[in-house]
Amino acid sequence: MIVALNERINNFLLIENLFDIMKEIISTERFQKVYIDYAGEKSTQKENYDNLRKNNKKFDYLMNKLNYNPILEGKDIQIYFIAPIQRLSRYKLLTDAILNILPKDSAYTEDGKSLSNLINKILKKANRKAAETLNFSEAVKLLLLLKFQNNEIKLHQLFQNRELLFHSDLMSVKSVFMSKKEEIHNSLKRNKNNDSQIQQFSIYHVILLTDLLFICKKEENQGGSFFYKVIQKAEKSRVQLEMCEWEESNDDQSCQDNRETDIASKLFLLIFTILRDNSNRRGINRMLNTKYMFACTKSEGEIWMKNFENDCPVFALESDE
DSSP: OHHHHHHHHHHOSSOOOOHHHHHHHHTSHHHHHHHHHHHHTHHHHHHHHHHHHHHOHHHHHHHHHHTTOGGGTTOOHHHHHHHHHHHHHHHHHHHHHHHHHSOTTOTTHHHHHHHHHHHHHHHHHHHHHHHHHHHHHHHHHHHTTEEOGGGOSOHHHHTSSOOEEEEEEEEESTTTTTSOHHHHHHHHHSOTTOHHHHHHSOEEEEEEESSEEEEEEEEEOTTSOEEEEEEEEEEGGGEEEEEEEOOOSOOOHHHHHTTTSOGGGSOEEEEEEEOSSTTOOSSHHHHTOEEEEEEEOHHHHHHHHHHHHOSSOGGGGOOOO
16 A cells, blocks of 8 residues: 555655545555554553463563564564554544645545544444454453362353453442441552551452453462452342441531532442342332442442443444544
8 A cells, every 4th residue: 555655746746636545545444453453452451461471481582582673673572562553543644634625526535534433433333343452351360360169160251251340349238337438448448559558448349351250359379469259240230239328326516517518528338239039029029138338439320320230331332433
């Protein structure tokens, strides 16, 4: 394509149309598949490259040697990894720039608009593929840390047609319900990975997939590494999630003085109800439902509610248009 573009630029003083050259290549199924697959890996490319250099001495030696090769013109080799991804974006800029200076009655205007729309669709598909790749990579790392009681589920089964919607640390209310709200609120503002806080409060790690919910406890191995012990596994269809403000349980003067405090500083309850069955009937079945209550800030709770209501990640909902 570049050779054809340069040839037309050199042979014509006034250039109105480069669209046909670009469209001939870009419109092919082969180009689109290769570009989307390659660009879709950009989110994990650097991590994979760094891991290879760290764990493969021969590869690291070759990369160090290559960095001194004049062919790289003194640039880091990773710049050349990104260059093919950036090229299509530059073709989009070139197409739009030509469209802006073309006469309104030009015979090439419609071709230019068509090409611009085509490139835009390909870029959107590539961005979506990159988001999916990043999501899958994060999900694999997270799910490999899960430890099930009695090994009731195989890890490879978790990766089948599922996406990671959201996960985070949450503070269990069960063990701290009698504590002062001020202490809990202060702990939420601090780093939850702080060892002293973990000893004082019970922290759970909650993981939401497209159709599964895991409530886990973080535990350490003898070597210092950690894993997530699965306390509760439930189908998402059997889980109800609600959020409510945590009402004050005392009427001391300090509480009355803070009534006009901004709502963002208040504590909320995030309540996961695991239904005994899907019927949600009143009576004995409802009494056997399991509830998990967590203290959270308003913003934390809203993020959980938003992700729980979605059936799929945001990138899967985007349109190509």
